[in-house]
Amino acid sequence: MNKINSIYIVDDDPITVFGIRKILNSIVECASIETFKNGKLAIEAIKTVVENSSEIPDIIFLDINMPIMDGWQFMAEFIKLPIVKKIRINIITSSIDATDYENWEIFRNKTHHVVDYIHKPAKRSEIEKSTIPA
Amino acid sequence: MLNSTKSYVRDYLVKQLPSATAFINTNFEVIQASDKWIDSFDFSAPDVFGATLFELFGGVSKKWLTELSNCFEGKPGGLYIHTSTNSMGAETHIQWKNLPWYDENENIIGAILHTEDVTQSVVNEEKLEKLDAFLQEKSEKAKIGSWESPINGEIWWDEMTRKIHGASADYIPTIDTIFSFYKEGKSKQKILNAVKMAHENGQAWSERLQITTPNGKEKWVISAGKPLYKNNKIIGLIGTFQDVTKRVLLDAKTKASEKLLKTLINHLPINVYLKDINSKKILVNKNEVEFCGFKNEKEVIGKDDYHFLDKVSAEICIEEDQYVIKNAKPILGKENIIVDRSGKATTFLTSKIPMLDDHGNVDGLVGFSLDISDLKAKEEELRTLINITALQNKKLVDFAHIISHNLRSHAANFSMLLEFLITEKSDSEKKKITEMLVSASDGLLETLNNLNEVVAISTNIKTEKTPVHLKKVVNKICGSLKYLIQENNATIINEINENLKVNVIPEYLDNIIANFITNGVKYKSPFRDPIIKLSTSKEKQSIVLTIEDNGIGIDLKKHGDKLFGMYKTFHNNEDAKGIGLFFTKKQIEAMNGKVTVNSKVAIGTTFKIYFNE
Numbered sequence: 001m002n003k004i005n006s007i008y009i010v011d012d013d014p015i016t017v018f019g020i021r022k023i024l025n026s027i028v029e030c031a032s033i034e035t036f037k038n039g040k041l042a043i044e045a046i047k048t049v050v051e052n053s054s055e056i057p058d059i060i061f062l063d064i065n066m067p068i069m070d071g072w073q074f075m076a077e078f079i080k081l082p083i084v085k086k087i088r089i090n091i092i093t094s095s096i097d098a099t100d101y102e103n104w105e106i107f108r109n110k111t112h113h114v115v116d117y118i119h120k121p122a123k124r125s126e127i128e129k130s131t132i133p134a
Numbered sequence: 135m136l137n138s139t140k141s142y143v144r145d146y147l148v149k150q151l152p153s154a155t156a157f158i159n160t161n162f163e164v165i166q167a168s169d170k171w172i173d174s175f176d177f178s179a180p181d182v183f184g185a186t187l188f189e190l191f192g193g194v195s196k197k198w199l200t201e202l203s204n205c206f207e208g209k210p211g212g213l214y215i216h217t218s219t220n221s222m223g224a225e226t227h228i229q230w231k232n233l234p235w236y237d238e239n240e241n242i243i244g245a246i247l248h249t250e251d252v253t254q255s256v257v258n259e260e261k262l263e264k265l266d267a268f269l270q271e272k273s274e275k276a277k278i279g280s281w282e283s284p285i286n287g288e289i290w291w292d293e294m295t296r297k298i299h300g301a302s303a304d305y306i307p308t309i310d311t312i313f314s315f316y317k318e319g320k321s322k323q324k325i326l327n328a329v330k331m332a333h334e335n336g337q338a339w340s341e342r343l344q345i346t347t348p349n350g351k352e353k354w355v356i357s358a359g360k361p362l363y364k365n366n367k368i369i370g371l372i373g374t375f376q377d378v379t380k381r382v383l384l385d386a387k388t389k390a391s392e393k394l395l396k397t398l399i400n401h402l403p404i405n406v407y408l409k410d411i412n413s414k415k416i417l418v419n420k421n422e423v424e425f426c427g428f429k430n431e432k433e434v435i436g437k438d439d440y441h442f443l444d445k446v447s448a449e450i451c452i453e454e455d456q457y458v459i460k461n462a463k464p465i466l467g468k469e470n471i472i473v474d475r476s477g478k479a480t481t482f483l484t485s486k487i488p489m490l491d492d493h494g495n496v497d498g499l500v501g502f503s504l505d506i507s508d509l510k511a512k513e514e515e516l517r518t519l520i521n522i523t524a525l526q527n528k529k530l531v532d533f534a535h536i537i538s539h540n541l542r543s544h545a546a547n548f549s550m551l552l553e554f555l556i557t558e559k560s561d562s563e564k565k566k567i568t569e570m571l572v573s574a575s576d577g578l579l580e581t582l583n584n585l586n587e588v589v590a591i592s593t594n595i596k597t598e599k600t601p602v603h604l605k606k607v608v609n610k611i612c613g614s615l616k617y618l619i620q621e622n623n624a625t626i627i628n629e630i631n632e633n634l635k636v637n638v639i640p641e642y643l644d645n646i647i648a649n650f651i652t653n654g655v656k657y658k659s660p661f662r663d664p665i666i667k668l669s670t671s672k673e674k675q676s677i678v679l680t681i682e683d684n685g686i687g688i689d690l691k692k693h694g695d696k697l698f699g700m701y702k703t704f705h706n707n708e709d710a711k712g713i714g715l716f717f718t719k720k721q722i723e724a725m726n727g728k729v730t731v732n733s734k735v736a737i738g739t740t741f742k743i744y745f746n747e
Contacts, residue, residue, distance in 0.1 A: 015547040015570050022554060067712065094543035097535055120546035
C-alpha cells in the first residue's frame, strides 16, 4: 500500500469529503488526512506550515465551488508560496463550465506543481492514480 | 457734213423736249440734244455739240456700235438698259432706244438717241423681286400662306395656302366653299364668326382652328385676317394661313409627358423637390407639399426650408444644399432627423444631386427624401428585442450552468454513496452511508425548490405591476422582522418619502426589502450596533431606493462578480446559503429594475435598487 505523509481535502460538501476519505483509507497508508471547508481555511493552514517549516501536504484534493475562497482563488495564492517540493493538486469538481477547464489549463502551465482534474463522482481508480506523489 | 453750220445751232424745239433725246450724224457727232439729255450725263451744253459719242462716253460698247450702225441702215434698235456707276459711286440704270434719223427726203442722216433714267424703277423692280423671294421663302419655311378676299372679286390663295388646304391645282376658292374645310363645331363656328365680325366691325382675328383636307387629313392651322380699306370703306379681307399641326401635336405630346412626369413624381412614396441655387424650392411633389404642411404646391414654391422647418433642421438642410451647389457633388443616402415647425421629428434618408445648365454650371439641385421613421422605429424595436433575447439567452446559459453544477454535484454524491453501499460489509458504516444518502436527498430537494423559484421569477416577467406605498411596505417588513432587529439591537431609519409609490410586484418587493434588511443585520460589524438607513431619490427615469448599512462590508474586488451569484457565500456564517441576494437580484430584474452595490470592508455596504418607472 502506498504510503503518504499528509493529504489535505478542501471541500465544503461533507458527503464528498466522506467519500474521498473512505476511498483513501482503502488504498493508501496516510499519517494525516486534513479537511478544510473552504479555500481560505486551507491556504491559511498551508501558510502556517510553510512558516513553521512543518509538514507540507503531498496531495491536495481541491473543490472549485466553495464559499469565501473558491478553488481558483486558493490556487492563485498557493502557487505564490515558496514551496520547492512538487505537490500534487487534484481538482475535483462536478463543474462542466468551460471557464473551469480554461482556469485549469492556465494554472497547470503556471506552476511546477502537478495539477490534475477529476470529475465527481470520483472513482476509486482515479483516486488511486491521483495518490501517486508528484 | 450736210447743213453743218445750221446743225450746230441749237434747235429750241429739241432743247425743250421733255425726254432725254440726242441727234447724231453718221460720224457719231452730236448734232442736237435736249437739255434733259445733256443734264442726265452731266455734260455742258456748248461742248456737247460736235463732239463724238466716243469722246463723250470715253468709248462705245460693241453692242451699241452695232445698234447705231443698224440705225444708219434704217433698222431701229430695241430697248436696252445700260448700267454704269456715276461720279457719286451709285449705280445708275439708263434705258436706251436708238432710232434712224431721216431728213425730209427720207434719207438717213444719223440716229436719234432716246435715253431714260430708269434707275428708280430698276431698283424698285429688284426690291419687289427680292420681297417676293423673301415672302416665298418665309411662306415655305414657316408654312404661312397668304390670301385675299375682295368683296367684289375672286378669292386669291397663294401656293402655301393652297398647299395647307390640300386643295388641288384647279380648285377655285369661293366664299361658298372655303368654309367647308373647317371642322364642324368649334372650328367652323369660330371662323364664321371671325369673318362676320371683320366685315361688320372691322375686327381683325387670329384663331387656332382645325381643318380637314379633301383627302381626310386633319390639320391644326392659325387663320388670321383683317379688313382691307379703301376710302374708309372695307373692300375685302386679307390674311395669313399657317399650318401649326406639328407644333400643336408637339405641344400635346409635351403636355402629355409633363403630365406623366407629374403623376409619377406625385405618386412616388418619397419627397421630391427641385431647388434653385438659393435653396428656394422650384418644384415639389405631393409628398413634399404635405410634409411642408400645405395642400397646394403654390404655397411651397419660391420658399426655402426656414418656412417649414425648425431652425436647426432648416440650417442643416440648407447647408447640405449649398455643399451640393458649391462643389457640384451629390450627397447620397444621408440620414437626417428633421424637425418641422410643429416640433414633429421625421427621419429621412436624403439624396441631393446637383443640376447643371447647358454650360455645365450648377443652377440648382434635385432632392429625394425617403421617410424612414417607421423603419427606424422598427430597427429600434428589433434592437431592443435582440438585447432582450441576448439577455434571456445569457440567463438561460447561466441557468443551465447552475442546474448542471448543482444537480450534478448531488447526482455525483448519490452515485458515490450507492457504490459504497453495495460493497460495504460493515453494518454501522452502511447505516452511516444511508444517513448520508438521506441528507443528499434533502439537499437535492432543496436545490430543486430553489431552481423552481428561479424559473418562477424568470417566467413571471408578465406579472402585473401595481403601485404600492414604499414607506408603508418597509414599515410592514420591519414589523415582521421585529425579533431579529431587537435581538441584534439594530436601528432602522426609514427616510423614504411619505407619499412615494412605486410600480412593483408586491411579493417581490416584500422579499427584496426583507432580504436586504436581514443581510444588513446578519452581517453586522462586531464592533457596533447595526444601523440600516433606507432613503429614496430620483435618477433619470428611475426611482432609486438606497439601503445603507454599517456592517462588515465586502471586498468587491475579490467577490464583486459573485455577490449576486447562486450558492455564493462570503463569510463564515453557518446559515448562509448563498441564495438570498441571488433571488433578490432576479426579482428586481423581473420588474425591469436593476441593483448596484458599493461596499467598504469594515465600514458598510450600500445597495441601490432602481425601479424602472
